[in-house]
Amino acid sequence: MIKETWSTHELELVNYQSKCKLIRGWDDLFQLCEDHMNNINSMKMSPYYKVFEKDIEPWSKTLEQIRITFDYWIDVQRRYVYLEGIFFGSADIKSMLSNEFTRFKNIDNDFTKLMKQVTKTPVVLEVMKIPNLEKMLSTFTQSLQMI
Numbered sequence: 001m002i003k004e005t006w007s008t009h010e011l012e013l014v015n016y017q018s019k020c021k022l023i024r025g026w027d028d029l030f031q032l033c034e035d036h037m038n039n040i041n042s043m044k045m046s047p048y049y050k051v052f053e054k055d056i057e058p059w060s061k062t063l064e065q066i067r068i069t070f071d072y073w074i075d076v077q078r079r080y081v082y083l084e085g086i087f088f089g090s091a092d093i094k095s096m097l098s099n100e101f102t103r104f105k106n107i108d109n110d111f112t113k114l115m116k117q118v119t120k121t122p123v124v125l126e127v128m129k130i131p132n133l134e135k136m137l138s139t140f141t142q143s144l145q146m147i
Contacts, residue, residue: 002036002059006066010122020115022081026074029124030067037063066128072137079144080111100147107143110136 009032012025023029040060043049049056086093087104094101114136118127127133 002039002063005032005036006059006062006125007123009124011118011124011127013119013122016081017084020112021119022077022115023073023118026070029070033063033067033070037067062125062128065134066124069128069134069137072134072141076111076137076140076144079141080107083144083147084108103143104147107140107147111140 011023011029013021014024016022037060040056040063043052043056083104087097087101114130117130121127130136
């Protein structure tokens with residue numbers, strides 16, 4: 001059941017300012033991940049766990065990785081939307097904070113490129129295959145925090 005669910009589970013995407021699509025439905029995504037992690041933990045308590053351990057253990061790691069990655073992602077997306085409204089909503093801010101605006105413009109370019117890639121293939125397991133995804137999101141987080 002876990003394998004079937006995640007091999008087809010798509011991220012819920014919504015249009016954002018004609019630039020790209022953003023992820024929504026975070027609660028459902030995190031709840032599904034948590035439910036399946038709890039199911040795996042329950043299976044580990046079974047006396048028959050050894051029989052299906054080889055099938056279950058990789059999913060335990062995969063679900064943990066999904067959780068970590070999307071924890072970063074929700075933070076990045078929240079900060080991105082907030083700062084995008086500030087920088088692209090006011091010419092005064094752009095000129096007063098030109099260094100930060102330049103930094104944000106670079107993040108804006110990279111983030112919208114990432115979201116366009118996600119839009120092409122929104123299946124969670126396919127998204128997780130994007131090279132250096134967690135590192136990219138971590139870098140976005142640090143850069144957005146500095147701005």
